[in-house]
Amino acid sequence: MWAYDLAESILSDDLPRRWAHSKGVAGRARSLSLVLGPDAELLESAAVLHDIGYSPRISDTGFHPLDGARFLRRVEKVDERIVRLVAHHSCALLEAEERGLRDELDSEFPMEEPGLVDALIYCDMTTTPDGTSTTTPARIAEIVGRYGPDSIVGRFIRRAEPEIHAAAQRVERRLSQANALA
Numbered sequence: 001m002w003a004y005d006l007a008e009s010i011l012s013d014d015l016p017r018r019w020a021h022s023k024g025v026a027g028r029a030r031s032l033s034l035v036l037g038p039d040a041e042l043l044e045s046a047a048v049l050h051d052i053g054y055s056p057r058i059s060d061t062g063f064h065p066l067d068g069a070r071f072l073r074r075v076e077k078v079d080e081r082i083v084r085l086v087a088h089h090s091c092a093l094l095e096a097e098e099r100g101l102r103d104e105l106d107s108e109f110p111m112e113e114p115g116l117v118d119a120l121i122y123c124d125m126t127t128t129p130d131g132t133s134t135t136t137p138a139r140i141a142e143i144v145g146r147y148g149p150d151s152i153v154g155r156f157i158r159r160a161e162p163e164i165h166a167a168a169q170r171v172e173r174r175l176s177q178a179n180a181l182a
Contacts, residue, residue: 002077003045010055017129022048024131028123035174036119043116046085047123053086063099065092069109084112090124091160098152115174122171125164136168 004026011019029047033040053059053068060067069087072078087109096105111117128134128142140161147153157164 007048010052020131024127025123034178046082050089095156098156118167121167
């Protein structure tokens with residue numbers, strides 16, 4: 001898939017752990033195909049690309065959702081829905097607010113369909129930095145521990161915590177209902 005090739009070319013050499021995380025997030029996205037139907041491939045592409053903005057080769061503002069989305073918008077074959085998912089992944093508006101970039105993010109990238117936004121939050125926030133499965137409480141604790149509670153990321157993730165848990169619960173409910181019908 002083109003998205004894997006692009007993400008690997010941007011992340012694997014400079015940021016191998018971020019690449020492992022991105023592959024894990026994409027794997028989680030594949031596990032949601034039963035509830036996503038025709039949007040399954042779109043979510044998997046957004047999942048593997050969601051952190052490319054961390055790459056020093058494309059970083060501009062230092063805010064990876066915005067930098068990644070701007071980069072993807074310049075790539076000819078990338079669906080605008082993928083771009084919007086990358087821009088808004090994992091409650092990015094709250095971090096953008098902490099960084100003074102909310103107006104830029106809001107004006108450049110409209111929010112994608114809520115079910116897909118939830119799905120990407122779920123995939124990202126239930127995957128460790130090494131690409132393995134985790135819970136949302138453990139992932140949030142790991143992020144706060146890595147960045148520190150008083151950092152921009154630490155403050156943002158604590159503000160986002162209720163929505164991260166709620167999104168994960170909505171996705172798990174959809175999965176449970178779909179599995180019950182299968």
